[in-house]
Amino acid sequence: MKIHDVSVPISAALPVWPGDVPIVIARGQKIEEGADANLTHIAMGAHTGTHVDAPWHFLANGSKMENMPLDVLVGTAVVIELPESVTLITAEVLKGIEWPADCERVLFKTSNSALWHKSHLEFEKGFVGIDVTASHFLAEKKVKLVGLDYLSVAPFGHGKPTHEVLLGAGMVLLEGLDLTGIKAGKYMLCCLPMKLTDAEGAPARTVLIEM
Numbered sequence: 001m002k003i004h005d006v007s008v009p010i011s012a013a014l015p016v017w018p019g020d021v022p023i024v025i026a027r028g029q030k031i032e033e034g035a036d037a038n039l040t041h042i043a044m045g046a047h048t049g050t051h052v053d054a055p056w057h058f059l060a061n062g063s064k065m066e067n068m069p070l071d072v073l074v075g076t077a078v079v080i081e082l083p084e085s086v087t088l089i090t091a092e093v094l095k096g097i098e099w100p101a102d103c104e105r106v107l108f109k110t111s112n113s114a115l116w117h118k119s120h121l122e123f124e125k126g127f128v129g130i131d132v133t134a135s136h137f138l139a140e141k142k143v144k145l146v147g148l149d150y151l152s153v154a155p156f157g158h159g160k161p162t163h164e165v166l167l168g169a170g171m172v173l174l175e176g177l178d179l180t181g182i183k184a185g186k187y188m189l190c191c192l193p194m195k196l197t198d199a200e201g202a203p204a205r206t207v208l209i210e211m
Contacts (some may be wrong), residue, residue: 001209001210002209002210003207003208003209003210004181004182004187004207004208004209004210005205005206005207006050006107006177006178006179006182006206006207006208007049007050007176007177007178007204007205007206007207008049008050008116008176008177008178009049010023010025010044010048010049010203011023011025012024012025013121014048014049014121015121015122015123015124015151016044016045016047016048016123016151017045017047017123017151017152018123020045020047020048021043021044021045022044023043023044023048024041024042024043024044025040025041025042026040026041027039027040027041028040028041044203046065046196046199046200046201046202046203047151047175047176047201048176048203049176049203050174050175050176050177050178050203050204050205050206051174051175051176051193051201051202051203051204052065052068052073052172052173052174052175052191052193052201052202052204053153053163053167053172053173053175053200053201054067054068054199054200054201054202055167055168055170056199056200057163057167057173057200057201058159058160058163058164058167059164059167059168062167062200064197064198064199064200065193065194065195065196065197065199065200065201065202066195066196066197066198066199068172068193069172070192072104072105072144072145072172073145073172073189073190073191073192073193073204074188074189074190074191074192075104075105075188075189076104076105076186076187076188076189076211077105077106077107077145077147077186077187077188077189077208078100078103078105078106078107078185078186078187079107079108079109079179079182079183079184079185079186079187079208080097080100080106080107080108080109080184081109081110081179081183081184082097082108082109082110082128084110084111086110086111086128087111087126087128088128088129088131088155089108089110089128089129089130089131089134090131090133090134091131091133091134091136091137092133093134094134094137094138095137099141100186103141103143104142104143104144104145105143105144105145105146105147105189106138106143106145106146106147107146107147107148107149107174107177107179107189107208108130108146108147108148108149109149109179109182109184110128110148110149110150111128112124112127112128112148112149112150113149113177113178113179113180114180115127115150116149116178116180117180123151124150125156125157126156127150127151127152127155127156128148128150128155129148129150129152129153129154129155129156129158129162130146130148130153130154130155130162130166131154131155131158131161131162132158132161132162132165135161135162135165135166135169136165138166138169138171139165139166139168139169139171143171144170144171144172145171145172145173145174145189146166146171146172146173146174147173147174147175147177148174148175148177149176149177149178149179150175150176151175151176152175153166153173153175174191174204174206177206182208186211187208187209187210187211188208188209188210188211189206189207189208189209190206190207190208190209191204191205191206191207192204192205192206
């Protein structure tokens with residue numbers, strides 16, 4: 001059994017969404033300074049790194065993180081690799097690929113994954129996102145979970161329409177994946193976000209297991 005960790009490492013160098021709080025990871029106690037144990041203090045936003053969006057993120061009456069369906073977060077997922085020429089995921093793009101049968105969980109691998117491996121990490125506004133036409137396409141396909149390899153499934157500056165359609169259709173959104181080295185095909189997805197209460201998102205350690 002081969003397990004692929006598709007989560008991005010969280011550090012102070014990791015980009016965050018513009019306007020979000022910066023990541024702070026600091027040691028509060030140090031053995032080398034006489035403490036009995038090492039202790040780390042963490043401060044960051046709920047949408048840091050690889051994370052899951054709850055419906056409440058964009059829907060005023062949507063459910064929150066503590067009510068996320070585990071049966072959707074764990075199960076067979078299909079990785080669909082899109083060519084580098086795709087700079088926006090539209091309905092036309094999705095209609096042009098061979099759509100897997102009985103596909104409930106879809107992870108899109110795009111040129112975004114390479115952004116996590118640049119020598120200097122900074123937020124990239126031009127990342128590949130899913131537009132509203134593709135959102136309707138996915139809703140019509142009755143997809144239960146959609147994942148993308150950057151900090152939002154939606155293009156920068158156009159977050160609301162995409163999120164409203166996908167979350168309104170009951171989809172779980174998995175954002176901030178690193179699919180570098182992952183081949184297209186079926187995997188077992190295991191995504192377990194932190195069980196935060198009264199929150200619209202949470203970081204999630206996410207793995208793909210070869211089937």
